[in-house]
Amino acid sequence: EELAVAVRLNPRAPQGHANHARALMTLDRFEEAAAAYAAALALTPNDEKLQAGYGEAMLASGRLDEWLAGQDAALTSNDATSFVLRGNLLHRAERYAEALACFDAALRLRPRDPQILLNRGAALVKVFRFAEALACYDDALALAPNMPEIHFNRANALVQIGRAPEAITALDRAIELRPDYVRALHNRGLTLIEMKRFAEGVASLNRMLT
Numbered sequence: 001e002e003l004a005v006a007v008r009l010n011p012r013a014p015q016g017h018a019n020h021a022r023a024l025m026t027l028d029r030f031e032e033a034a035a036a037y038a039a040a041l042a043l044t045p046n047d048e049k050l051q052a053g054y055g056e057a058m059l060a061s062g063r064l065d066e067w068l069a070g071q072d073a074a075l076t077s078n079d080a081t082s083f084v085l086r087g088n089l090l091h092r093a094e095r096y097a098e099a100l101a102c103f104d105a106a107l108r109l110r111p112r113d114p115q116i117l118l119n120r121g122a123a124l125v126k127v128f129r130f131a132e133a134l135a136c137y138d139d140a141l142a143l144a145p146n147m148p149e150i151h152f153n154r155a156n157a158l159v160q161i162g163r164a165p166e167a168i169t170a171l172d173r174a175i176e177l178r179p180d181y182v183r184a185l186h187n188r189g190l191t192l193i194e195m196k197r198f199a200e201g202v203a204s205l206n207r208m209l210t
Contacts, residue, residue, distance in 0.1 A: 007036075014043040018050055021057065030061035048081055055089045064093050080109035084116060087123070096126040114144035121153055130160040148177040152184050155191075164195050182208050 007016045021036035037054035044050060058067035071086065087102030103120035110116060121136035137154035144150060151174035158167035171188040175181050185208045192201030 007039075011039075012043065014040040014047070014050070017043070018053070021053060025053075025057060025060070028060075030057050033057040034061055034063065048085075051082075052085055055085060059089050059093060064089060078109060080106040080113070080116070083109070084119065087119060091119070091123055091126070094126075096123050099123045100127070112143055114140040114147060114150065117143070118147075118150055118153060121157070125153075125157060125160070130157050133157045134161065146177055148174040148181055148184070151177070152181065152187070155184075155187065159187075159191060164191055167191055168195075 004020060007013075007020050010016055017036050017040035021033045021040065024030075024033035024036060034054060034057035037050060037057050040050050041047065041054060055064075055067050055071075058064055067089070068086065071082065083102045083106035087099045087106065090096075090099035090102060100120065100123040103116055103123060106116045107113070107120060117136050117140035121133040121140065124130070124133035124136060134154065134157040137150055137157060140147070140150045141154065151170045155167040155170035155174070158164070158170060168188060168191060171184050171191070174184040175188065178184070185204055189201045189203075189205035189208075192198075192204060195201075
């Protein structure tokens with residue numbers, strides 16, 4: 001409640017509203033958080049972090065369509081960041097076709113952005129377009145070969161199209177780049193077990209505990 005007091009004392013300070021909103025999110029008070037983010041954005045409407053936070057709060061409070069409608073008026077055809085934000089929230093809402101359309105629009109503006117390619121690949125996986133997802137991850141990898149998330153997601157696509165040995169190689173690289181990558185260790189263990197390489201699989205899973 002100290003943050004609420006600070007906002008009342010200085011209502012023209014956007015950072016105070018933003019801090020209050022983040023605190024409310026941690027308490028699962030999403031409607032109040034959305035209102036606090038809206039107050040901050042009224043003072044600094046072009047702040048990308050505030051826009052993202054507001055979108056998260058609106059999604060959590062079941063008001064994503066309302067947020068999207070509000071963004072439509074502000075969205076410009078050359079704003080890749082806005083398309084990515086919309087895509088990420090739509091993905092989390094399990095509206096994958098709409099998310100994919102947003103990532104496609106963002107890529108037309110920033111075709112060499114590995115994070116957008118990664119996001120697009122994740123949306124393609126959700127609609128079972130695994131070969132296209134793999135192509136996305138390959139393009140992303142060419143741009144950012146040391147990004148462990150790309151290797152991890154690429155491995156998932158490889159498993160889906162029956163190329164498990166290559167998936168293990170991709171997961172090994174992800175773990176090499178980030179030794180504490182728990183999700184990669186987990187998937188590596190399960191994939192090895194499915195390949196009937198039981199001892200290696202169990203050893204990989206055990207590494208999660210160390």
